[in-house]
Each structure stands twice: as C-alpha cells, then as structure tokens.
Amino acid sequence: MTKLLLLLGALILSSVGYVRSDASDHRYKEGDIVPLYANKVGPFHNPSETYRYFDLPFCVPEGVKEKKEALGEVLNGDRLVSAPYKLNFREEKDSEVYCKKKLSKEEVRKFRQAVEKDYYFQMYYDDLPIWGFIGKVDKEIKSDPSEYKYFLYKHIEFEILYNNDRVIEISARMDPHSLCFITLLKPFLHYHSQTIFIFMLALVGVFYPYNRGALFTALVVIYALTSGIAGYTSASFYCQLEGKSWVRNLLLTGCLFCGPLLLTFCFLNTVAITYTATAALPFGTIVVIVLIWTLVTSPLLVLGGIAGKNSKAEFQAPCRTTKYPREIPPLPWYRSAVPQMAMAGFLPFSAIYIELYYIFASVWGHRIYTIYSILFIVFIILIIVTAFITVALTYFQLAAEDHQWWWRSFLCGGSTGLFIYAYCLYYYYARSDMSGFMQTSFFFGYMACICYGFFLMLGTVGFRAALFFVRHIYRSIKCE
Incomplete structure (x- = not known):
C-alpha cells in the first residue's frame, strides 16, 4: 500500500x-524581445464574465498570433494573443504612437458600454500579470446618467523593473486626460x-x-x-x-x-x-x-x-445484534433531523467563516491567495470539529434510544456544506458588486457544485467518526 x-x-x-x-x-540581454500577451477584458465586478481582448475595437496588429494554452489556462478562461506593443528588454521608449483610428458609432457604443461597466484588461509580460481599466466615468456629482462623461484611455504607460538580466515587476498606468466621448x-x-x-x-x-x-x-x-x-x-x-x-x-x-x-x-x-x-x-x-x-x-x-x-x-459488529429493531420512543422536536443538522453545521462553519471571505475574494474577485499553510490548518480544524460534533450528536441520539444514526450522522456531518452555500447568498448580495445573469449563474451554479462536494466529503467524515465511536462504546458491553 x-x-x-x-x-x-x-x-x-x-x-x-x-x-x-x-x-x-x-x-x-539588452534589446531582446520579451513576450507580451494580451489576455482578456471584462467587467471588474464580474470576474467570470470575460471576453477576448480584441472583442473590443482596439487597433488590431498584423499577424496576431494566439498562444497555445495549457488545460488549466483554458479552464481558467485565458485566451492569450500577441499584444500590439513591443517592449524589448532594457530599452527606453517615449510617447510612441501605435496607431490612429477613427471610431464608428458602433465602436463608440461598445467602448462606452465597456467603460460604463468598469471593464478592465489583462496582459502578461514575461508571465507577469498586468491589469488596467479601459476608461472611467466622470459623474461630477450629477444624478442624471445622461450627463455623465465617459473617458476612454488611449495612452498606456508601462513601467518595468529589472534585476540584472531578469524582469521582476511591471505595471501599467493610464493617462487620465484622454479621448472623451459621451454617448461576474x-x-x-x-x-x-x-x-x-x-x-x-x-x-x-x-x-x-x-x-x-x-x-x-x-x-x-x-x-x-x-x-x-x-x-x-x-x-x-x-x-x-x-x-x-x-x-x-x-x-x-x-x-x-x-x-x-x-x-x-x-x-x-x-x-x-x-x-x-x-x-x-x-x-x-x-x-x-x-x-x-x-x-x-x-x-x-x-x-x-x-x-x-x-x-x-x-x-464485524462489536457485539451481538438482533434482527428485530427496537421501537424508538417519541422524541422532542429539537432531537429531529433538521435541528440537529443546524447545530452540527453551525460550529464547523464558524471555524472557517473568516477564511471563507479571503477564499471567495480570491476565487470570485481579483485578490491573490498565497497563505496555503493557514488554509491547510483551517481545513484540518474543519475535519476535526465536524467529527467531534457528529460524535456528540450521535451519543445524544443513542442515549435517547434512537438507533437510526447512520443517515443522521451523514446528514449532520455534511450540513456544513449547506451553511457555506448560505454564506454564498450573503457574500453575493452584501460583500460583492457582481451583477448580470452570466456572473450570477456562474457564481451560484459552480458554488452549488462545490458545496455539494463539501456536503459529501464532510458527511462521510461525520459517518466514519460516528461509526468508529459506536464500535468503541459497544465493544465494551455484553448485550445488544
């Protein structure tokens, strides 16, 4: 093994x-070509709703090449193409004009809609990510949306930091005084x-x-x-x-x-x-x-x-069993399945509640999560608390002469998954700015699958812990 x-x-x-x-x-070496790829664009508050970079009417260079993505990149929604900007290693460039383009009414409408929804773009320079906004909306304390001013950033300033022969950081800044047009x-x-x-x-x-x-x-x-x-x-x-x-x-x-x-x-x-x-x-x-x-x-x-x-x-049963199940006496309402599931799910959920926010902000936002050691500790705590609370509830159930603990222990252990999905509702409406049918369906659809997986996994944790506990206590007695 x-x-x-x-x-x-x-x-x-x-x-x-x-x-x-x-x-x-x-x-x-100085003057070497460093790969720069344009990845995608999309609403900042809807991280699942992303589109190809050139779906917006940017200037399209000749001979655009698509980068072959790995399986994980495709699943992540990455669609990399060669970017129109040439940023050679350690070469200073100042105010270069890439192209001039007169926008049609349809192109103006697309850019206006992108700026209105806080579209951002993403690029990669030597595998280092670059983010920036397409434009901004100037509301100037005006309540009427028809009076808002929409700015499209037409100038990008790249700032690249080097360490000898390696690129260590890159950032992009936008010119706030750019072409102005009005019209998840x-x-x-x-x-x-x-x-x-x-x-x-x-x-x-x-x-x-x-x-x-x-x-x-x-x-x-x-x-x-x-x-x-x-x-x-x-x-x-x-x-x-x-x-x-x-x-x-x-x-x-x-x-x-x-x-x-x-x-x-x-x-x-x-x-x-x-x-x-x-x-x-x-x-x-x-x-x-x-x-x-x-x-x-x-x-x-x-x-x-x-x-x-x-x-x-x-x-192997720990003691002699009978083929005829014992009658279960009437039990108070708080010993039924639903109240016990609520009690069993709340305590493990409270142990991971704080860490959930950072995970959600990383998966459904733009934060980068790197503290995997803390996450691993939280996961171990989740497993331990789930096992202990299920064992405790199983003991009280057996003490009340209710022998039907198999499914109850599974449901109690897995109920934390239901609490996590309830947290999804809270996060969506209270902690995020996600909107639109696509982002909403992606968020609740995939989170339903994840919470279902947690329900199955933690339910089995609860059952296995309860089974071990029942074997241990019944091994010490002489009757069924």
Missing part, C-alpha cells in the same frame, strides 16, 4: 509539475485525498501565485488519478454490508458528483457561449476532459472497485 501511495504521488507530481511557472528562470463515502477518501494532494503541492510551492491555470490543471489530474481510491472504498464497504449489486454501486459512485457537475457545466457553458465569453470552453478542451474521464478516471474507478470487491473484508 505504501508503494502504491508513493507511485501515485510520483504520478501526480510529474503530471502537474510542468505547470509551475519558470518565469524566474527567464534571462535576457467514496466522497470522503476520494475528495479528502484529492484535497490533501492539492495542499501538498501548494505547500511545496507548485502553485506560483501568477501561474495561470496551475490549480485547475492539478484539480483535473489529481481527481482522475485518485478515482481508484473511490472505487476501492465504495466497493469494499458495500460488499462488507453484503450488497450484491456492486456494479450498480460502482456506477453510482462514478456519477454521484460528476453527474450534477456535468449538468451544471452544460448549462453554464451554454450561457458563456451565448455571451461569447472566454469562460466558454472550446470543443477541443471538452474532448480532452472527456478522454481523461474515459481513459483514466473510469478505468481506475473500475480497477479500484474490483480490488475492493475482492478484498474479502467482512463487517
């Missing part, structure tokens, strides 16, 4: 190691192991803050390579309970999370295509993901299921 885990770790590191940025290794069970061991591998890669520095798409690539690769764990644990536990339809159980295991995720993706990708946004995945990328699922995830899931079925493990 140890050799298998080491082999799995080596495969994961080799598969995602290439995504680590090597920008720090780029060295240049298997679950536990599978997702838990995936999460642990992600944290391991983060802690060793694989996820360079400006490394485009590294996290998405790692998620896809690790999910595929750890699917065998899901098949093994699911099939072995099912056979311990003397289940006969292990093939159907394996199919359910494979579709339990991926099914809802696929339906959500199909809907949201259709929305992105309608908006012609860069969040819409190209057909080739979809084919790659389907091939990964077909050639890697599914075979490993089946192999793990076969190994689990043949593990010959039997479910």
